[in-house]
Amino acid sequence: MSTATTAQQSPPAEKKSGRGTLYRGKEGMWSWVGHRITGVVIFLFLLVHVLDTALVRVSPEAYDAVIGTYKNWYMALGESGLVAAVIYHAFNGIRIVLVDFWKKGTKYHKQMLWAVMILWVVVFGAFFVRHMMLVLGG
Amino acid sequence: MSAQQLNIAAPRSGDIDPKYLRQSASSSSNREMFKWLFMRISGPILLVLIFVHLFSNLMVGDGVHGLNFGLVAGKWASPLWQIWDLTMLWLAMIHGTIGVGTIIDDYTSKDRTRVGFKVALYLASVAIIVLGTLVIFTFEPCMTDAAGNLMDNSPSFCFNQ
Ligand code: HEM
Ligand code: HEM
Numbered sequence: 572m573s574t575a576t577t578a579q580q581s582p583p584a585e586k587k588s589g590r591g592t593l594y595r596g597k598e599g600m601w602s603w604v605g606h607r608i609t610g611v612v613i614f615l616f617l618l619v620h621v622l623d624t625a626l627v628r629v630s631p632e633a634y635d636a637v638i639g640t641y642k643n644w645y646m647a648l649g650e651s652g653l654v655a656a657v658i659y660h661a662f663n664g665i666r667i668v669l670v671d672f673w674k675k676g677t678k679y680h681k682q683m684l685w686a687v688m689i690l691w692v693v694v695f696g697a698f699f700v701r702h703m704m705l706v707l708g709g
Numbered sequence: 710m711s712a713q714q715l716n717i718a719a720p721r722s723g724d725i726d727p728k729y730l731r732q733s734a735s736s737s738s739n740r741e742m743f744k745w746l747f748m749r750i751s752g753p754i755l756l757v758l759i760f761v762h763l764f765s766n767l768m769v770g771d772g773v774h775g776l777n778f779g780l781v782a783g784k785w786a787s788p789l790w791q792i793w794d795l796t797m798l799w800l801a802m803i804h805g806t807i808g809v810g811t812i813i814d815d816y817t818s819k820d821r822t823r824v825g826f827k828v829a830l831y832l833a834s835v836a837i838i839v840l841g842t843l844v845i846f847t848f849e850p851c852m853t854d855a856a857g858n859l860m861d862n863s864p865s866f867c868f869n870q
Contacts (some may be wrong), residue, residue, distance in 0.1 A: 600760070607812060616803035618833065621798070621841040624781075630852060631778035631862035638776050647773065654767075657759060664752040671749065685734055705772030
């Protein structure tokens with residue numbers, strides 16, 4: 572019933588463009604844009620990450636030299652950016668799975684997006700504080 | 710104009726002339742279903758694998774300052790971390806390759822462009838999966854140089870052997 576009423580209330584312009592539906596415009600679309608961008612960023616990182624880890628087959632010195640460049644404050648900001656992307660993509664990915672598989676998923680997709688944002692702030696905040704303290708302290 | 714003339718089939722209705730399809734309908738939809746499911750099964754597993762990976766490398770002990778050859782040698786001495794990293798490598802690479810493949814499909818309309826990007830993507834992915842797998846299985850903690858001496862920066866346990 573409630574879905575029928577919301578459909579009636581939405582202005583005609585929104586109906587025509589498909590805005591305000593589950594996918595187009597508003598939260599649904601921006602969460603998807605964010606999911607896409609973070610997915611590509613993590614993938615590109617992973618390609619490079621396997622290459623730098625492969626240096627353990629070259630020599631201990633080569634590996635330590637490259638890993639050593641990760642330990643200053645500006646690289647720490649880059650690592651934090653990557654971790655921010657991973658945390659968003661992971662939590663929003665779970666939301667997508669719930670929307671698709673959980674009976675009430677489509678009904679609560681907005682609430683779940685709020686949950687993703689709140690969890691992101693909490694988990695990333697904790698990571699960032701600890702990571703920066705370790706980087707700057709040591 | 711009669712109403713009948715305006716009755717154009719929607720693309721998703723399955724009535725598409727086969728000549729406009731990139732593959733036969735049944736094989737392409739099975740593959741799409743497999744990809745769709747794979748993303749949703751690998752995702753939650755990757756969450757656990759990657760969160761633990763980040764936590765154990767960046768949050769415990771000295772964090773990023775503790776990372777060096779010796780730490781990797783210590784971790785890969787245990788089959789648990791070997792299997793952990795191997796699973797993470799394969800799942801993340803396949804998940805990411807399917808994901809980026811979908812994005813290529815979405816933004817390329819010319820067949821030649823699409824095939825070009827996809828071939829490059831698959832070649833890069835296979836190369837990285839093979840390299841990463843070899844690195845885990847051929848890892849040697851106590852490497853020696855041509856003269857047979859332990860290399861610089863070798864983990865301390867190599868000297869006690
Ligand atoms: C800045 C964050 C990261 C740091 C500092 C880091 C560090 C490391 C280190 C030290 C290793 C060596 C082995 C081990 O510790 O288990 C490693 C291996 C690995 N990492 Fe990460 N990692 C990071 C982020 C990630 C992310 C986001 C992913 C997944 C998308 C990932 C996937 C892998 C894989 C698959 C391996 C094994 C590589 C191989 O088979 O040669 N890492 N990483
Ligand atoms: C951390 C746990 C992760 C979870 C829970 C997760 C979940 C998901 C889900 C559910 C999708 C949607 C698939 C669809 O719409 O059909 C997706 C898409 C995607 N994922 Fe992940 N994923 C994770 C990690 C990763 C990693 C490590 C990478 C990169 C190596 C990655 C790259 C992508 C890409 C490129 C897409 C395609 C986005 C699009 O089509 O718009 N994901 N992920």
